[in-house]
Amino acid sequence: MRRYRFLLTPTWLGWLGICVLFAVACVFLGQWQIDRREVALEEINRIVENYDQDPIPYTEGRELFDSADEQDEWTVVELTGEYLTQDSRLVRNRGHSGSVGYESVVPFAVAGTEDVVAIDRGWLPTDSTDGSRPALNPDPPEGEVDLVARIRPAEPEINRDAPEGQLASIDLDEYQDQLGYDLLTGGYGLMAEESPAPEVAPRQLIRPSQDEGPHLSYSMQWITFGLLGFIGWGYAARIHARNRDYEQAEALISGEPHHAEGPGAPVHAASSAPAQDRIREAKRRQRIKTGRLSDEDLEDAWVDQRLHR
Numbered sequence: 632m633r634r635y636r637f638l639l640t641p642t643w644l645g646w647l648g649i650c651v652l653f654a655v656a657c658v659f660l661g662q663w664q665i666d667r668r669e670v671a672l673e674e675i676n677r678i679v680e681n682y683d684q685d686p687i688p689y690t691e692g693r694e695l696f697d698s699a700d701e702q703d704e705w706t707v708v709e710l711t712g713e714y715l716t717q718d719s720r721l722v723r724n725r726g727h728s729g730s731v732g733y734e735s736v737v738p739f740a741v742a743g744t745e746d747v748v749a750i751d752r753g754w755l756p757t758d759s760t761d762g763s764r765p766a767l768n769p770d771p772p773e774g775e776v777d778l779v780a781r782i783r784p785a786e787p788e789i790n791r792d793a794p795e796g797q798l799a800s801i802d803l804d805e806y807q808d809q810l811g812y813d814l815l816t817g818g819y820g821l822m823a824e825e826s827p828a829p830e831v832a833p834r835q836l837i838r839p840s841q842d843e844g845p846h847l848s849y850s851m852q853w854i855t856f857g858l859l860g861f862i863g864w865g866y867a868a869r870i871h872a873r874n875r876d877y878e879q880a881e882a883l884i885s886g887e888p889h890h891a892e893g894p895g896a897p898v899h900a901a902s903s904a905p906a907q908d909r910i911r912e913a914k915r916r917q918r919i920k921t922g923r924l925s926d927e928d929l930e931d932a933w934v935d936q937r938l939h940r
Contacts, residue, residue, distance in 0.1 A: 634872050643868065650860040657857030661850040668846035673701075675841045681705035682838070686779050689741055696748045699784045699818025705839075706782045708820065712741040714750070714771040718810055721765065721797045727754040728837060733765045735833050736801060738814065742775065747812065749803055749819035750780060753833030763794070769831040776827070780820025 692708035715738040722734040755765035785803040793799040803816035
């Protein structure tokens with residue numbers, strides 16, 4: 632189409648190249664959001680599969696404390712033993728329901744074995760007057776305790792110091808170094824139930840969210856943005872072609888030669904006559920000039936002749 636030959640000029644090809652690069656970037660960003668959604672769905676599937684299942688005995692779940700991975704998270708394990716209260720630690724800067732406080736981690740010697748595992752007993756609010764300590768820190772039950780806990784993988788080291796008696800994260804290797812005795816360092820248990828139940832206990836952490844988030848809609852938005860770049864380029868090309876038609880029509884009406892700044896340069900129309908009327912009048916004059924009159928032209932000429940008698 633000769634009308635759109637200007638699209639092959641460097642200017643318009645350059646803008647098309649920019650649209651292509653923008654679309655590629657949008658595709659990568661959309662795929663990034665899809666990948667994040669896949670991670671969220673995997674976490675939701677783990678919660679659905681493991682969180683509410685019947686507990687397995689410690690003999691079956693021991694390896695999860697020794698080398699837990701993401702697929703083992705939230706697996707429910709029941710065990711019997713005794714808390715080593717003197718070696719408990721507070722894990723600082725832990726969020727819970729929009730507040731920041733501490734989590735109480737206590738070693739637990741499993742009965743009938745030489746194993747010691749770490750148990751997170753729950754969350755403690757900070758003191759209202761001194762945020763460097765919890766408002767309360769109740770001791771766990773004494774003597775033999777029947778415990779139900781959910782497996783969590785050990786947390787990585789975060790290279791941040793903590794005051795004595797506290798941990799910056801549930802880094803079990805660091806915790807073991809502080810204890811001076813062996814601790815299973817692959818995972819820890821998040822306490823769900825303990826018997827006998829103490830009168831005062833830390834708050835239980837809330838059930839993990841099963842909301843996958845807005846990642847799917849965000850990915851669709853990025854893809855839409857990429858397509859909009861081409862739509863905008865096409866719309867600009869249509870406006871440019873129409874403006875060139877207007878300028879050519881004005882040149883034909885005025886009898887002056889049409890001069891464009893270049894095949895891809897923008898043009899402007901300035902006339903009080905409606906654009907379609909100007910184009911129609913220009914085409915009619917061109918037909919009169921070449922002698923190729925249409926039936927409509929002949930009819931208009933007859934009407935003009937009768938009106939001007």
